[in-house]
Amino acid sequence: MFAGINADCKLIDAELDTQFAGRSSQLSLQAKKHLDKCERCRTLYSYLAGEFLADTVSGEVEHQILQTIHGSLKPVSRLRSTAAIAAQLIIVFFLISVAVISRMKVVGFEVMSLPQLIGISTILSFGVVLLALSQAWQMRPGSLRRIPEWTSVGILASGLLFGIVLLFPWKTPEAFVVRGWRCLRAGLVMAVPVSLVFWFLARRGAPLSLRSFGGTLGAIAGLLAVTVLQYTCDLQDIGHLLVWHGGVLVLSTLGGALIGDCLSRFGARIR
Amino acid sequence: MRDDERLGEAKMRSLMVRYQDGDSEAVEELVRGLSPLLWRYFTSSHSSRSDTEDLLQECWVQIHRSRHTYRAADPLLPWIFAIARHTRLDAYRRRRRRESRETLTATPPEVAVRADHLALPGQTLFTHLLEKLPDSQREVLLMLKVSGMSMEEVARATSSTVGAIKQKAHRAYAKLREIIEKEGE
Numbered sequence: 001m002f003a004g005i006n007a008d009c010k011l012i013d014a015e016l017d018t019q020f021a022g023r024s025s026q027l028s029l030q031a032k033k034h035l036d037k038c039e040r041c042r043t044l045y046s047y048l049a050g051e052f053l054a055d056t057v058s059g060e061v062e063h064q065i066l067q068t069i070h071g072s073l074k075p076v077s078r079l080r081s082t083a084a085i086a087a088q089l090i091i092v093f094f095l096i097s098v099a100v101i102s103r104m105k106v107v108g109f110e111v112m113s114l115p116q117l118i119g120i121s122t123i124l125s126f127g128v129v130l131l132a133l134s135q136a137w138q139m140r141p142g143s144l145r146r147i148p149e150w151t152s153v154g155i156l157a158s159g160l161l162f163g164i165v166l167l168f169p170w171k172t173p174e175a176f177v178v179r180g181w182r183c184l185r186a187g188l189v190m191a192v193p194v195s196l197v198f199w200f201l202a203r204r205g206a207p208l209s210l211r212s213f214g215g216t217l218g219a220i221a222g223l224l225a226v227t228v229l230q231y232t233c234d235l236q237d238i239g240h241l242l243v244w245h246g247g248v249l250v251l252s253t254l255g256g257a258l259i260g261d262c263l264s265r266f267g268a269r270i271r
Numbered sequence: 272m273r274d275d276e277r278l279g280e281a282k283m284r285s286l287m288v289r290y291q292d293g294d295s296e297a298v299e300e301l302v303r304g305l306s307p308l309l310w311r312y313f314t315s316s317h318s319s320r321s322d323t324e325d326l327l328q329e330c331w332v333q334i335h336r337s338r339h340t341y342r343a344a345d346p347l348l349p350w351i352f353a354i355a356r357h358t359r360l361d362a363y364r365r366r367r368r369r370e371s372r373e374t375l376t377a378t379p380p381e382v383a384v385r386a387d388h389l390a391l392p393g394q395t396l397f398t399h400l401l402e403k404l405p406d407s408q409r410e411v412l413l414m415l416k417v418s419g420m421s422m423e424e425v426a427r428a429t430s431s432t433v434g435a436i437k438q439k440a441h442r443a444y445a446k447l448r449e450i451i452e453k454e455g456e
Binding site for chain 2: 012013020040066069074075076079140144206
């Protein structure tokens, strides 16, 4: 019968944490006393703190690895820092947005009130910073990710959802589907070439999950399209913004993730 | 012991930078220094020696392709093990896809694979216990124990957070205690 874990057993867990953190390899007196009494902890500790035995790599395998590497060994230019990559993505996002918006009628600016303008601009800016950082973290294996990639997309989607609900009014739908479809189509048409630009910027990275990398890339492109629509569309009511503008973000994120997933499956097949 | 490993890590970082600059001697030293760690990591999760050899070679190909993404300011082991983990997961997915496409025509050679696994010299009871843990917990314990990485480094290698790694490690300790107790009865 399993007796459960008491406070002294948890002390052994803490000792193991300390040893794995490389801070100390010495057991405290209290922990030693507990190990003398508790056979289960003693066994666990001996397994985890003892030496890990395994057979060794054969010289032939090492030789084959070295042969493969030497065949294509040449100096490489290093990927920029995470901050520099994120900054580059943010600047390109800003430049493309301004360029596209300046070529269109900025009706959205005129329709929105000052609080709406400030509120939604803050959410969009926060979103692009979050996604750019997420993209930059994914480009380098072993990066310390403060926020997991899908959480970043989730935070952005929730921020937009709450921001729109809090800032904009409900209005009787005016040609809801016809006008909305036009915005959705325009947004998606915009997101496709933009995603190619961001893929070009991120192509030197080594993402380990193409699905989440594609999803984040699609989300950035979708967010850019949402930004342009926000400042150029005259229908600023909750229903239209959530369904049709939000739809651009959702579809481009899913599209990116799907393409990433297909690429990884295709890559796996050709290997 | 662990201080020596940390010093080793500093040396490995400088070797990695030289590898990025195309230094063949650095590559050799790096492959000889890191392959045993990677081998132990792959050995513990794969049944046959030839599978492990394939994984190790595939992992080095991935490291070679991604070498430009390493930054000297960052710890090397999380970068290496992030790639190793991806290689292992990728191989696992490929194997599952292949198995799902294949039609079962005879009894799977379970006994033969098992015998091959047990035939590996140096395999300990610890490895046997690890096999009974859920994948995510096993992976965390393996990285902590086999590679000597800290919790933060394991968090980097698994694209996770330190809190999540600590939680998985503690759940693994509890599960292992349970297994030890049951097997002792």
